[in-house]
Every structure is written in C-alpha cells, then in structure tokens.
Amino acid sequence: MIKAHLVTVLGREIPVRSSAPEEKVREVEAFVNTRIEAIRERLTTADPQLLVTLALLNLSESYLELQGRQDGSNRLEARITSMLEQLDNALQPQGTSLS
Template identity: 45%
Template structure:
C-alpha cells in the first residue's frame, strides 16, 4: 500500500507516494540532496539545472555499474550451476 511522504529537494517541498517506510524515504531524500550538493560544489556557477543533471548522471552511472556487476555475478553463478549439473549428469551416466 502506498503512503504519501513530504520531501524537500532543492528547497522545494513535494509529496511523493511510495510503499517504502518513512525512514527509507528520508534516506533517499538525504542521498539525493547530498548528490546534488556535491554536483553544485563541482559546478558552482551558471545554469542551476546543470548540477542536477550532473547529479543524475553520476547516480545513473553508479546504478548501471552495479547492474553490470550484478549481471556478471549472476552469470558466474549460472556457469557454476551448469557445471555442477553437467558433473551430476556425467556421474549418473557413468554408473
């Protein structure tokens, strides 16, 4: 069941709906604000949208890297499981 949560990002207070508990929503809010602050420090002047875009790009890059890492780990697990299954089949066929 989704609940409404009030969050504040870039000085704007908005309501979001989420199934997550309030502590998790606050953790996400803090993370987003921290990443935007880091991007604002890296690009201190100019268009205010640039730090937001930079923060989004950094978060997307991290997300994609984790997805690739996870896919690689899953692929390795599949490979191990396949080897074990083949070994079992060989063992049964040799009897």
C-alpha cells in the first residue's frame, strides 16, 4: 500500500509517497543526507542545488556501475548454463534421455 512520508533533505521537509515500509524510507533519507553531507564537507561554500546535483551524479555513477556488473553476471550465468547443457548432452548416450 502506498503511504505518504515526510523526508528531510538539507533541512527541507519533502512529502513523498512510497509503498516501502517506514524503516526503508528513513534508511533512504539517511543515505541521501550522508552523501550530501560528504560533498558539503569538501565544498563548504557550495549552494544546496549544487550539493544535490553532485550527490545525484555520484549516486547515478554508482548505480550504473552496479547495473553493469549485474549485466555481466547475468551473461556469465547464461554462458555457464549453456556450457553445462552442452556437457550434459555430450555425456548422454545416443538415443537415450534422462527424463
């Protein structure tokens, strides 16, 4: 069920709707604020919009890297499955099946 939540980012309360449990919404809120704060520590005079933009770019980079790893893992899994099927076929006596 989708529920309304208030999250605070850079001191501003933002209403969001999510089907995630309250704990997950708070975890996301804390994660975003931690990322923004890490950037703020390095760029002490940056305006809030720049902080949010840089955090979004950093998170997007991380997401795309993980997505690429997942795609590579899926391709590897498909290749291994194919090789196992080929081995099974090669080891089966001609004219017989296991099923």
